[in-house]
Amino acid sequence: MLSESSYSWGEIRKGLDWPMLIAILALFALGLISIYSAGAGVRRSTAGYAVRQLVWGALSLLAYVAVLRIGYQNFLKQSYLIYALAFFMLCVLFMLGTTTRGALSWFRFGSVGFQPAEFGKAALVLFLSRFCHRYPPDVPKHMAGALALSGIMVIMILLQPDLGSALVYGSIIFAMITAAGAPGKYLGGLAAAGIAAMPFFWSSLKAYQKLRLVVFLDPYIDPQGAGYNVIQSRIAVGSGGLWGKGFLHGTQGRLHFLPEPHTDFIFSVFAEEFGFVGGVIVIVLFAFLFWRLLRAAFRTKDARGKLLCVGVSAWIWFQVMESVAMSMGLAPITGLPLPLFSYGGSSLLMEFFGLALVQSVAISPARDKFASIT
Amino acid sequence: MYKGLERLDLDKRLLYVRNILIFSLSFLVVGLVYFQLIKADEYVGLASGNRLRMIRLLPPRGNIYDSSGVPLAVNVRTFDIKSYPMDLRLDEDFEGVASLFARHGIPMTPEGLREIVEKQYVAPYRAVSVATNLTLAQVSDLVMDPGFGQGLFPSPVWRRIYPGGSLMAHVIGYVGEITREDLETQRDPYYQGGDIVGKNGIEAVYEEQLRGTVGDQVVEVDSRGRRLRDVNYNDPLKGNDIKLTIDMATQREAARLLEGRRGALVAMDVNNGAVMAFFSSPAYDPNPLTWGISSKEWSALLGDSARPMLNRVMSGSYPPASTFKVVTAAAALMENVITVRTSFFCPGNFQLGPQNFRCWRRSGHGRESLIGALRDSCDVYFYQVSVKLGIDKLTKWAKDLGVGERTGIDLPGESRGNIAGREWKRSRHKEAWYQGDTVNYSIGQGFLLMTPLQIARTYAAFANGGRLVTPRLNAAKPPEWTDVKISKAHIDSIRAGLREVVRVGTGRVAGGYGVEVAGKTGTAQNQHRNDHAWFVGYAPANDPKYVVAVLIEEGGSGSSVAGPLVGQMLAYLDRHGK
Numbered sequence: 030m031l032s033e034s035s036y037s038w039g040e041i042r043k044g045l046d047w048p049m050l051i052a053i054l055a056l057f058a059l060g061l062i063s064i065y066s067a068g069a070g071v072r073r074s075t076a077g078y079a080v081r082q083l084v085w086g087a088l089s090l091l092a093y094v095a096v097l098r099i100g101y102q103n104f105l106k107q108s109y110l111i112y113a114l115a116f117f118m119l120c121v122l123f124m125l126g127t128t129t130r131g132a133l134s135w136f137r138f139g140s141v142g143f144q145p146a147e148f149g150k151a152a153l154v155l156f157l158s159r160f161c162h163r164y165p166p167d168v169p170k171h172m173a174g175a176l177a178l179s180g181i182m183v184i185m186i187l188l189q190p191d192l193g194s195a196l197v198y199g200s201i202i203f204a205m206i207t208a209a210g211a212p213g214k215y216l217g218g219l220a221a222a223g224i225a226a227m228p229f230f231w232s233s234l235k236a237y238q239k240l241r242l243v244v245f246l247d248p249y250i251d252p253q254g255a256g257y258n259v260i261q262s263r264i265a266v267g268s269g270g271l272w273g274k275g276f277l278h279g280t281q282g283r284l285h286f287l288p289e290p291h292t293d294f295i296f297s298v299f300a301e302e303f304g305f306v307g308g309v310i311v312i313v314l315f316a317f318l319f320w321r322l323l324r325a326a327f328r329t330k331d332a333r334g335k336l337l338c339v340g341v342s343a344w345i346w347f348q349v350m351e352s353v354a355m356s357m358g359l360a361p362i363t364g365l366p367l368p369l370f371s372y373g374g375s376s377l378l379m380e381f382f383g384l385a386l387v388q389s390v391a392i393s394p395a396r397d398k399f400a401s402i403t
Numbered sequence: 404m405y406k407g408l409e410r411l412d413l414d415k416r417l418l419y420v421r422n423i424l425i426f427s428l429s430f431l432v433v434g435l436v437y438f439q440l441i442k443a444d445e446y447v448g449l450a451s452g453n454r455l456r457m458i459r460l461l462p463p464r465g466n467i468y469d470s471s472g473v474p475l476a477v478n479v480r481t482f483d484i485k486s487y488p489m490d491l492r493l494d495e496d497f498e499g500v501a502s503l504f505a506r507h508g509i510p511m512t513p514e515g516l517r518e519i520v521e522k523q524y525v526a527p528y529r530a531v532s533v534a535t536n537l538t539l540a541q542v543s544d545l546v547m548d549p550g551f552g553q554g555l556f557p558s559p560v561w562r563r564i565y566p567g568g569s570l571m572a573h574v575i576g577y578v579g580e581i582t583r584e585d586l587e588t589q590r591d592p593y594y595q596g597g598d599i600v601g602k603n604g605i606e607a608v609y610e611e612q613l614r615g616t617v618g619d620q621v622v623e624v625d626s627r628g629r630r631l632r633d634v635n636y637n638d639p640l641k642g643n644d645i646k647l648t649i650d651m652a653t654q655r656e657a658a659r660l661l662e663g664r665r666g667a668l669v670a671m672d673v674n675n676g677a678v679m680a681f682f683s684s685p686a687y688d689p690n691p692l693t694w695g696i697s698s699k700e701w702s703a704l705l706g707d708s709a710r711p712m713l714n715r716v717m718s719g720s721y722p723p724a725s726t727f728k729v730v731t732a733a734a735a736l737m738e739n740v741i742t743v744r745t746s747f748f749c750p751g752n753f754q755l756g757p758q759n760f761r762c763w764r765r766s767g768h769g770r771e772s773l774i775g776a777l778r779d780s781c782d783v784y785f786y787q788v789s790v791k792l793g794i795d796k797l798t799k800w801a802k803d804l805g806v807g808e809r810t811g812i813d814l815p816g817e818s819r820g821n822i823a824g825r826e827w828k829r830s831r832h833k834e835a836w837y838q839g840d841t842v843n844y845s846i847g848q849g850f851l852l853m854t855p856l857q858i859a860r861t862y863a864a865f866a867n868g869g870r871l872v873t874p875r876l877n878a879a880k881p882p883e884w885t886d887v888k889i890s891k892a893h894i895d896s897i898r899a900g901l902r903e904v905v906r907v908g909t910g911r912v913a914g915g916y917g918v919e920v921a922g923k924t925g926t927a928q929n930q931h932r933n934d935h936a937w938f939v940g941y942a943p944a945n946d947p948k949y950v951v952a953v954l955i956e957e958g959g960s961g962s963s964v965a966g967p968l969v970g971q972m973l974a975y976l977d978r979h980g981k
Contacts (some may be wrong), residue, residue, distance in 0.1 A: 204420060207416065207419075207420065208413065208416045208417060208420050209413075209416075210413070210416065263438065263446070264446050264449045264450050265450070266435075266438050266439060266446075267438040267439060267442050267443060267445065267446025267447075267449075267450075268443070268446040268447045268449065268450035269439055269443075270439055270440075270443040270447060271439065271440060271443070280450055281450055300435070300439070304439060305435050305436070305439040305440055308435045308439065309432060309435065312428050312431050312432055312435075315428060316425050316428050319421070319424045319425050319428075320421070320425060323417060323420070323421040323424070326417050327414060327417060332413055335413055335414075335417060339417065339420055342420070342424055343420075343424070346424045346427075349428070349431075350427065350428075350430075350431065353431045353434075354430075354431060354434065357434045357435070357438050359434050
């Protein structure tokens with residue numbers, strides 16, 4: 030079963046979208062530099078995070094190649110099973126997960142942590158690609174089915190509670206059903222329902238979560254508490270100026286004013302040291318990446334593959350928007366990693382996995398040509 | 404026919420999605436333009452003059468009291484001089500501060516100062532203590548100096564003192580500055596360099612209860628490091644107090660009895676495990692340790708041949724000698740190897756193959772049964788019993804009576820002793836267990852080792868009718884015990900023997916202090932040196948309340964040296980109705 034749609038090395042070489050892969054690796058490399066810088070504080074320095082991230086990067090690259098060999102079609106075939114597995118893991122986590130920072134979001138195996146919420150993102154994309162293809166959401170029944178089946182996952186994530194990831198899931202779902210043909214009035218209704226649900230949602234939040242959501246509007250209401258991070262991050266980004274302070278010369282990061290510099294605030298570290306020029310290069314690299322991701326969608330004839338590209342793009346896009354905007358104090362602090370950039374093993378691995386699925390879609394048309402020749 | 408998604412014009416929608424995703428990123432670029440180009444100067448200024456400073460306010464630790472409320476560990480206010488690492492960057496800064504202190508009689512070198520700062524460093528805006536333990540007079544003297552300033556400021560801190568001095572050292576322990584290794588291995592990131600933690604004793608075991616909650620203060624300073632205003636203030640919260648089961652007067656009596664000797668005394672309530680006296684001699688004064696002593700003084704303390712830092716009550720392991728005979732007796736009775744009437748003839752020695760084992764009394768005891776054998780501490784009787792019993796059954800009961808296991812007292816560093824036995828000898832000495840080993844074992848010699856606390860606990864189990872209690876020092880800790888499952892009749896037989904010991908037997912010297920004592924002597928062979936003397940006893944003999952175990956290192960015969968001390972301690976406890 031596997032062999033018919035898996036790919037040979039020759040097919041992969043022939044169809045590989047090199048610019049896409051190079052953009053991914055360039056972003057990872059810039060992230061690695063920033064992680065190293067974030068760890069190299071004054072008088073208390075560690076290269077440990079950067080080294081571990083490099084190891085995770087190597088593992089992720091292996092996974093990337095493995096996915097290319099297997100081919101996205103095989104993952105789509107098993108997508109319902111994968112989705113059920115992700116849901117099951119979230120349920121188990123809800124019952125016995127270990128608590129980190131007030132949120133149940135990790136499975137711990139010794140020193141290695143695994144976040145089912147990250148796995149769930151890829152599972153959701155695979156699931157909706159297949160489901161929306163079989164039941165296009167242009168009729169109310171199908172759309173309701175897609176929303177219900179993906180909604181239960183969002184609810185499990187919200188129960189953790191992991192607001193940031195829930196928003197990522199939401200943007201994946203919205204982008205995919207939009208691309209799959211949901212009529213404008215349904216989408217409008219969905220957006221309106223989301224806005225209407227806000228007050229209920231707000232009242233269910235814990236006090237610290239509310240504070241984290243509002244401080245970005247006016248960080249000075251709590252300058253030493255929740256607002257502290259916003260103020261210090263904004264100072265880091267702003268003081269970078271046009272050219273930045275130079276590699277390993279960012280004072281905000283190195284003097285420990287920035288909290289969580291290697292994860293949540295990695296862009297602040299980068300922007301302080303490499304300035305406006307560096308920041309724009311990163312944003313342009315991401316824009317280029319989205320262009321290549323969706324180029325794969327245009328070139329494939331497989332509608333499921335098209336949806337898959339949209340889902341992965343929406344996932345990465347939302348995290349980029351949120352993480353970069355947060356570093357400037359323009360979005361609430363949700364603790365989402367900047368894709369390919371932030372320190373963190375399971376998020377990096379799953380990002381590479383999602384991007385490998387898209388690369389696999391990009392490779393597939395080459396096979397069709399190859400097949401027609403022989 | 405099913406057509407699925409292909410009937411829709413997917414690519415048109417893809418185009419929308421692509422444009423939205425890519426062009427929305429320009430919002431981020433606009434943000435960067437605003438903050439990094441338009442407002443850059445403002446933020447560069449904010450970054451270079453990050454004017455927030457944090458001070459960690461350490462809470463006073465909880466007090467420790469004795470059972471009647473006498474303070475054993477309390478806090479006094481002294482002063483630290485603090486500074487921020489970001490204000491101490493240049494060599495001149497270090498030289499200036501060091502010479503300021505030197506001018507006012509506080510010894511300090513620039514290198515030493517740099518070391519102190521490094522050790523406590525967390526972040527440049529987090530205060531570190533430059534000098535500690537200053538009096539109010541010293542501080543006011545310093546502050547008046549025109550050289551004082553530049554980011555230096557006095558800060559009141561709590562220091563630990565132990566009014567009981569060396570009396571309670573082995574119980575209370577002491578506090579000290581947290582070490583680098585502890586900082587790096589701590590699970591919860593509560594501590595920071597310069598923090599004070601419990602290093603030993605009750606201070607260490609109940610650290611989390613005693614330590615309280617740190618507070619912090621965030622202040623804004625001007626460019627010269629002077630405080631402008633408080634931004635935030637969280638009060639530190641005092642730790643919880645602890646009340647002990649020990650009473651200071653009883654402890655003082657224990658110290659008096661052991662004066663001039665190397666040894667240990669422990670007294671315990673036989674029913675609930677409450678420790679009433681716990682003294683290891685010689686002791687040390689914990690006060691200098693908490694205030695910081697030089698490494699020379701520290702190594703002198705550790706190198707002292709009398710070993711004052713050794714907690715002999717629970718960390719000193721000794722052969723239990725004849726005090727172990729009750730364990731052999733209980734095992735033999737429970738395994739039906741003997742009855743209380745079984746008798747053996749003691750000619751003064753016991754021949755096992757080629758080996759000859761002597762009784763302590765060369766002329767022999769004649770015919771002895773259990774009660775007489777305990778009374779006279781007849782070795783040959785127990786040699787005979789052990790050969791019939793075998794080592795495996797003996798170690799099984801020894802284990803049930805707490806031999807070779809930590810007692811579980813709420814103090815750190817307790818020794819396990821050594822229960823020995825077949826497996827132990829095979830893995831340790833690569834040798835099989837011989838019957839001769841069992842014979843030695845039966846009278847508490849050979850490989851067997853116990854702590855005074857273990858022996859007290861074993862005897863408490865006989866005194867209270869068969870419950871192995873867990874010794875405890877914290878009065879708030881509920882009593883715990885396990886049932887040893889020795890039948891009442893057998894316990895009564897052994898207790899009758901122990902009573903005879905003091906009434907007419909080898910332990911007569913423990914009687915005559917005004918309370919009826921039951922107990923056992925022990926004389927532990929000590930290679931090339933004088934023997935260790937043991938006595939363990941409980942009182943009142945017919946309704947036991949307290950057990951006392953005494954060990955005197957190189958004290959000679961257990962009956963003459965240790966016996967009277969146990970008798971006096973039990974009489975003291977009885978008289979004061981503790």
